[in-house]
Amino acid sequence: MEGEPFDRRLSRADMLRLAAAAAGVGVVAGPAAAADAAVKRLTQESGRLQVMDWAGYMNDGGQSMFKAYVHKYPNNKPQFTPMTNESDALTKIEKGAHPDLFRPYVGWVKYFAQSGLVQPWDPKLIPNFAHLNPNMVKAGQYQGKQYGIPDDWGFDAILYRKDKVHPKSRSWGLIFDDRYKGKITWFDDLEMITVAGMYLKAKNPWNQTQAELNRSVNFLKKKKHLVKFNWSSETELWQAFGAGDVWIAYAWPNDWVQMKQKHPVVYMHPSVGRQKPIAWVGMFMLLKGTPRPNLAHAYVNAWSSKASGQWLENNYGYGHANVEAKPSSSALLKALQLTNPKAVTLPNAYLDRNIPQSELYGHLWEQVKAA
Amino acid sequence: MGAGEGGLTLEASAADAAAPAPRRRRRPKLATPALLGLPVSWLAVFFLAPIAIVAAYSVDVLVLFPGPHGFTISAWRSLFSGTPYLHLFAKSMEMSLIVSVAVVLVAYPLAYYLALSGTRRKYILLLVLIAPFLTSYLLRVLAWKVILGDQGVINTFLFWTGLRSPDHPLSFLLYSRFAVMLVLGYVWLPFVALPIFVTLDTLDRGLLEAASDLYASRLQAFLRVTLPLSLPGVVAAFLFVFIPTVGEFVTPLLVGGTGGYMYGNQIVDLFGAGGFPDWETGSVLALFLLAVIATLTVVFVRYLRAGEARLA
Numbered sequence: 110m111e112g113e114p115f116d117r118r119l120s121r122a123d124m125l126r127l128a129a130a131a132a133g134v135g136v137v138a139g140p141a142a143a144a145d146a147a148v149k150r151l152t153q154e155s156g157r158l159q160v161m162d163w164a165g166y167m168n169d170g171g172q173s174m175f176k177a178y179v180h181k182y183p184n185n186k187p188q189f190t191p192m193t194n195e196s197d198a199l200t201k202i203e204k205g206a207h208p209d210l211f212r213p214y215v216g217w218v219k220y221f222a223q224s225g226l227v228q229p230w231d232p233k234l235i236p237n238f239a240h241l242n243p244n245m246v247k248a249g250q251y252q253g254k255q256y257g258i259p260d261d262w263g264f265d266a267i268l269y270r271k272d273k274v275h276p277k278s279r280s281w282g283l284i285f286d287d288r289y290k291g292k293i294t295w296f297d298d299l300e301m302i303t304v305a306g307m308y309l310k311a312k313n314p315w316n317q318t319q320a321e322l323n324r325s326v327n328f329l330k331k332k333k334h335l336v337k338f339n340w341s342s343e344t345e346l347w348q349a350f351g352a353g354d355v356w357i358a359y360a361w362p363n364d365w366v367q368m369k370q371k372h373p374v375v376y377m378h379p380s381v382g383r384q385k386p387i388a389w390v391g392m393f394m395l396l397k398g399t400p401r402p403n404l405a406h407a408y409v410n411a412w413s414s415k416a417s418g419q420w421l422e423n424n425y426g427y428g429h430a431n432v433e434a435k436p437s438s439s440a441l442l443k444a445l446q447l448t449n450p451k452a453v454t455l456p457n458a459y460l461d462r463n464i465p466q467s468e469l470y471g472h473l474w475e476q477v478k479a480a
Numbered sequence: 481m482g483a484g485e486g487g488l489t490l491e492a493s494a495a496d497a498a499a500p501a502p503r504r505r506r507r508p509k510l511a512t513p514a515l516l517g518l519p520v521s522w523l524a525v526f527f528l529a530p531i532a533i534v535a536a537y538s539v540d541v542l543v544l545f546p547g548p549h550g551f552t553i554s555a556w557r558s559l560f561s562g563t564p565y566l567h568l569f570a571k572s573m574e575m576s577l578i579v580s581v582a583v584v585l586v587a588y589p590l591a592y593y594l595a596l597s598g599t600r601r602k603y604i605l606l607l608v609l610i611a612p613f614l615t616s617y618l619l620r621v622l623a624w625k626v627i628l629g630d631q632g633v634i635n636t637f638l639f640w641t642g643l644r645s646p647d648h649p650l651s652f653l654l655y656s657r658f659a660v661m662l663v664l665g666y667v668w669l670p671f672v673a674l675p676i677f678v679t680l681d682t683l684d685r686g687l688l689e690a691a692s693d694l695y696a697s698r699l700q701a702f703l704r705v706t707l708p709l710s711l712p713g714v715v716a717a718f719l720f721v722f723i724p725t726v727g728e729f730v731t732p733l734l735v736g737g738t739g740g741y742m743y744g745n746q747i748v749d750l751f752g753a754g755g756f757p758d759w760e761t762g763s764v765l766a767l768f769l770l771a772v773i774a775t776l777t778v779v780f781v782r783y784l785r786a787g788e789a790r791l792a
Contacts, residue, residue, distance in 0.1 A: 196752050196755065196756050196757050197752050199752070199757060200544065200751065200752030200757045201752075203544050203545060204544070224545075291651045298755065299755035299756060333738055334738075336737075336738045337651075337655045337737050337738070338655045338736070338737035338738055339738060348625070349655075352625075352629050352630065352631050352632075353629075353630050353631045354629050354630045354631075354651075354654060354655065467756055468756050468758070470755065470756065471755030471756020471757075471758065472755070472756065472758060472761075473755075474755035474756075475746065475749055475750060475755055475758070475761075476563065476564055478738070478741055478745075478746070478749065479563075479564040479565055479567070479568045479741070479746050480564040480567075
């Protein structure tokens with residue numbers, strides 16, 4: 110059961126102190142102080158768990174993933190603060206938000222671990238940790254410590270309508286294709302610079318040289334007129350794609366799951382030359398100095414269970430780090446390569462990684478939008 | 481009345497005046513700060529202090545991320561040295577100007593009819609005009625998506641009439657500059673119509689009668705009497721639209737797409753909604769917008785006062 114060993118130990122110790130304090134009330138001052146301390150500790154570990162997470166992973170449809178936690182800790186239900194991306198989370202945390210845990214993606218593990226804002230997890234307090242994909246677990250480590258607990262994963266790839274679009278090859282070039290002017294949507298994120306770099310054969314798209322960056326940025330500026338809008342929320346993408354306003358999208362697997370109910374769509378993994386989809390893995394991170402570390406571990410354990418993983422796969426079309434979780438749909442199983450433990454790494458995909466010049470990438474992406 | 485009586489009266493008046501006079505003199509001294517205290521404090525805390533904080537971010541005195549920092553004007557310098565932000569600002573100004581002028585042109589005849597046609601139902605009609613604004617702003621903007629989309633009401637109608645083929649819808653209607661300007665115009669129309677209506681409604685009709693008595697045609701009366709006198713309302717209405725729309729970001733976010741991306745969206749994105757938070761540049765952009773708008777407002781107000789003086 111999630112988080113049980115640690116919680117049981119804590120509860121017993123505190124309850125014993127409380128009992129001793131209650132018996133000694135009015136007799137000596139010491140037990141009263143002990144009781145105060147015990148109550149204080151309980152109070153610190155109680156209260157609602159503060160979670161900063163993405164839309165769809167909160168009480169807006171994601172309840173099944175943390176159902177076990179809520180069942181076990183009904184008095185410590187999660188209270189959510191939405192995050193739209195890592196930059197948004199970073200800004201909120203720097204400016205006073207105090208979540209106990211939040212979920213950046215794998216490319217940000219090193220950044221946050223170095224920032225001093227987070228602390229490593231104790232995997233011993235997460236019984237389901239043993240079932241998590243070792244490749245993804247490793248991606249959550251920094252200097253040998255487990256800063257990120259992997260959970261959901263998927264790809265950045267291309268979604269298109271096969272009744273309207275005829276790609277020349279399995280390439281990222283489809284989102285820059287002049288034939289489909291006004292029918293394309295990009296993702297509003299600095300990752301677009303990485304994708305442009307990959308398409309333009311930069312040596313390391315995540316760490317491009319100044320010359321490569323100039324080329325990528327100029328290319329994006331040149332192709333921007335083809336783009337209807339840059340999406341920042343999936344609902345925005347679904348609405349436009351569903352209504353036929355766009356036919357080609359930089360998309361995630363869930364978008365394919367949602368859109369195939371409305372249109373004949375293909376979720377294409379680029380594979381021309383060195384082009385690949387970019388794989389991302391959601392990483393729960395624990396805020397430094399959180400007053401509810403045990404509850405946070407229990408929450409992540411609930412998310413890491415086989416049942417939660419299966420629900421995520423079946424309903425959102427994302428992969429889950431728990432290797433025992435398998436979706437009921439064989440099509441999804443195949444599309445996500447869920448039987449392949451190395452689905453998120455080469456030769457299938459580039460696992461998203463730290464961008465050393467993330468500030469510069471972000472700045473350049475803003476300039477692309479402003480141009 | 482004898483002189484003695486008069487003298488007594490004067491003395492009594494002087495004595496009466498001597499007693500309460502200090503109170504009367506003190507009252508205004510206390511009343512003024514008491515009346516002004518709250519609004520001035522409000523202004524200081526919620527307007528001046530935030531501007532000071534943003535200014536501190538713009539020169540790196542305050543920073544988002546802890547670490548070494550110090551006073552620098554590098555972000556200010558880069559604003560004026562080839563970044564696309566000024567171009568974006570000019571684009572936003574142009575869009576706001578078009579919206580403001582168009583909305584004033586549409587609202588004026590509307591307000592004119594309501595105020596001067598003599599209809600007894602003018603307040604009912606005014607209510608009808610503002611009725612849509614009793615619903616959610618977001619809902620109204622999203623409704624435009626349904627109307628303007630490639631499969632929306634307008635395009636579907638064009639397909640049905642055979643004027644367009646379903647493979648070639650009018651795609652500029654949504655996610656474009658046009659969409660932003662259309663929706664902004666729709667949203668701000670009542671805010672423009674109301675001040676013009678108020679100005680025209682309070683117009684001295686005697687002046688129009690006098691113009692008519694002096695053989696002025698209706699057009700001459702309008703151009704020489706009604707329009708100049710309603711100009712303060714027109715300018716106020718114009719400013720009501722122009723100032724907020726230059727920094728607008730919600731409407732462009734919902735219906736603008738890449739073409740309708742505005743200066744306000746850039747500021748929001750630099751503060752963390754986009755690629756990577758850059759509060760320094762975001763603050764520079766915000767202050768620059770504030771400075772330009774403040775300058776324009778001062779210019780407009782001076783122009784208005786000069787116009788009023790000429791009329792007087």
